[in-house]
Amino acid sequence: MGATLVLRITAVYRVAGDAASIEARAQGIALEQSIEAPLAAVRDDYVRREIVGEVGAIREIAAGRFEVEIGLSAATVGDDAGQLLNMLYGNSSLQADVELADFHLPEEVIARFPGPGRGIAGLRARAGAPARALTCVAVKPQGLPPAGLAVLTEALALGGVYFIKDDHGFADQAYAPFAARVAANAAACRRAADRTGRLACYVPVLSGHYGRMRDQIALAREHGLAAVMIAPMIAGLSTAQALAEENRDLIVFAHPTMGGAARIAPPALMRLFRLVGGDVGIFPNYGGRFGYSKATCLALAEGLRAQWGGLKDAMPTPAGGMTTARVGEMLDAYGADTMLLIGGALLSAPPERLVEESAAFVAAVGEHR
């Protein structure tokens, strides 16, 4: 039998072990993430040759800690992102010491996924900002009625913020149902536009299953909205993928809730979001309420922007406990192809100062060189 070219995905895991046993452990992971059975249960040549996971490089990255590469057949994944995650990390996520550190896809596999429909250029076009960093604010707190949220949205829009997104905790709650919230916030943006001449982009968060999200998107379109937010780890990657494929003209914000710190490396998580169609990758900034390091954040931003098959790039959007005072430092670190997202800090200002505070945020971003 000649060598067959098997199209393989590479999964990179971090795992505890020692030099004597790591090879066997890697073999175990290779089986777990491919056929989930002992080799003895494999009697088929095709399965043994092409489907069984293949142990690649093994590196000791610290005492008792290894990085192992496993080649997984691309045929097991097909074109479904949920299944990609299942094969990359499904059962191994149940083993407490195994982390998914990274993954690599051949071009042919990348091409099966939508990637961002609009990309950074699409966001810039929508914002009318060809070069400088963009701004985004999360409207909160949840519990306010649509009219209360709309007051905040209008002030933020008057202040010049480009994108005004729902807090990720918003869903279809009785106190602010999706339909009423979208109507009120879309109207608030239009009212502000009558005065500023520029329409801020309100970004409602989708919730429920794929069928409900489709209905929510239709409703958002009826109100002229150009962007929606989804939480891929709550909705399911397959859901996010399908919606992105069906709505190439929409800007998709991907929120990291349920992303599971320290189990899937943040840069890998963000690239999954990009793969399934996120135009905007929101992530917890270093120095905020979450534990991501600056190096992690910069690597993550790079993974969103870097050339990756034929996929559009996605906008790195650091968030989580940010303030206007940090704008300069953050843009020095991330560069201009970044969207800064502030939430609570801005909304902690007295209501009568909200327009002014948001304008100061926008100005700080605009003036950065």
Added chain:
Amino acid sequence: MGATLVLRITAVYRVAGDAASIEARAQGIALEQSIEAPLAAVRDDYVRREIVGEVGAIREIAAGRFEVEIGLSAATVGDDAGQLLNMLYGNSSLQADVELADFHLPEEVIARFPGPGRGIAGLRARAGAPARALTCVAVKPQGLPPAGLAVLTEALALGGVYFIKDDHGFADQAYAPFAARVAANAAACRRAADRTGRLACYVPVLSGHYGRMRDQIALAREHGLAAVMIAPMIAGLSTAQALAEENRDLIVFAHPTMGGAARIAPPALMRLFRLVGGDVGIFPNYGGRFGYSKATCLALAEGLRAQWGGLKDAMPTPAGGMTTARVGEMLDAYGADTMLLIGGALLSAPPERLVEESAAFVAAVGEHR
């Protein structure tokens, strides 16, 4: 203002800290999981009184390790399981030291969710086994064509196994598309039934988004199937919930892939699966390839069976590296309201011995007292 009765969900977290700072940390989590904003951003009485998370009991469970209870407004969750998970653990999952240890729902909230459609009694009725423990085998390895899988299924059915499920890595792959796989395996069960007089229940795994899964269920029904498997953490809890609500007569197997060891306590994860409609809760057995302790497994099984609002019970189904030799020990531990699931160990037997080996498994379960 008099006391208002706010309907609250209780989330229980394990978190690192010290006695001096744990109260503040708990407050931080309470804000993160409710309004995701500083209290200063809250000017609305209703939000402050009913929506902001409330710190409850704090217990030191080990040196530097605390368990904290947070009361979350049930209004933030509504009736959507994805949103329940978002509120229980969404952003806090991004903080490396916070684990979701448990959650408690008031009866009124439990009643919003479907729970199992059939429950243990439904499984027993399907299997024609009113009292003894049930048996299940996972067909594998993936990579085999439908006809190859059907050969295994027929042998397992001839051996008397009640439930024959797809391996969780199966999806809609080119080498074994869902439609062809379902047709071949359903036919294999019927052929075996012609000889044994009893129809084994083939359980195909669903993949993709809600729309695709609906189509897959319709196809499974066309072939007379009574059960399907779903991976709620891949598909999304909202997806699992919707499908369960629409298919109360189907037996739903819930698979733990992507369940994330050591981040959501396994018993809490299993109860989420029961909440969204899992009749069967598959989990990694102690002493197998995964790290769950015996105490964890028994607690988890108890959580699937125990009275919980008006929801039906669900069948604890330990799996992962099990063997026929362990049947007695496992049934001593779990009792008869259990389904034992064996996969690779059984399928490692030579093909010509598969009927015999599966019959031995079934007999070991049947003979246990």
